[in-house]
Amino acid sequence: MTLQAKLDAFKADFEAGKPPYNVPYSVIEVMHRATAELKANGQAERAKGVGDKAPVFTLNDPDGNPVSSKELLKKGPLILSFYRGVWCPYCNMELQALQEALPEFQKLSASLVAISPQTAPNSRKSTRQNNLTFPILSDEKGKVGEAFGLKFKLPDYLVDLYKNLKNDLPSFNDDPEWTLPMPARYVIGQDGTILYAEVNPDYTRRPEPEDMLPALKRAKIAA
Template sequence: MSNQNLTEQLEAATQQFMANSPIEAQIKIGQMIEELQKSGIASGKQPGEKAVDFKLTNALGRDVILFEELAKGPVVLVFYRGGWCPFCNMQLRAYQQILPEIQATGAQLIAISPQKPDHSLSLQEKEGLEFQVLSDPNGLVTAKYNLLFDVPPGVREVMEGIGLDLAEYNNTSKWVMPVPATFMIDESAIIRSSYVNPNFMQRQSPEEILRELKKL
């Protein structure tokens, strides 16, 4: 899948969202994106900063420790909203397509979301993902990467209106969500590049990831 494909897919999904969602829902979601962009509340860690170590469980319930993985080579660390988000699923599918090329550089891909492990497992199986998909309970690691935010009441109403109880989905009492982000982390645990975008309908292209990886 080429970058254009992912970009085109995301654009088509955005058009579909605009065509099918009530205008009120679009306004609330637009306000959330704008507020995040303006406030910088969840602007992510910056290049040159040290990555924060973590221990999280993967879809099979096994522990994954970031610094142990970095001992093997660079890590492309992806924070996504959850398997309920079609934009995230497109992104992860596109990244699966370039996984052999990521691995050929000696790197690996790790994806993190606040969803509970059984949702990660069904996502992994459904999308045929061959990289680690980790669960971050309550978004604690996401918060350390400065990506976590509280879902505004208006957007919560929109999500509940389509039958999505995010707190239940993530097995937590809080309605929290990550700003989608992709970090390239080198073996010395330094973040070498970051892509953080409050507009969840846009994601870093596979091509860009491979370009950044080659600089490590």
């Protein structure tokens, strides 16, 4: 089953209010409204894309060790996966799919890191819960996500919904601002140029891991 098929199956059960979710449709309507508005404002089209230079960054892993994009690119192409946090089931399914595909990426000399605004303890939970062997990096205050054009502020009505659902982003992220990155996937060549980009304001839609293989193969040939 493809990653998107798994996401679609989860979404169908969630939006149908099946146990254990039991979510009323009024909640689903609010989520749909927020996604539609984020799509309509065109931010995804303004985010960093193919041909752009990727912002250079250094972020900490859950143990406080700095991880530099510049250093990773010395080894080969770099895959970045921006995700919302360990509380997001769609993100967890994507991380699991990337873990399954990791050997294929490594054959092409690529490094893989995932980036979210959450704190180190929550990143450790992501690693543990999803049995990951690639680094999860904490993007403090969403600064790297902002540099890629992914960071957005949640509308007030969505903040109210998240509060009602006990989804406390300021606590998860150690940031009083209610912001998130749009989910995004990038392949960056060793010269810092973005070779593949997929940014989607709809957090229930994610590209397949194998979609990046053509860009990774081109990068290996060019190296």
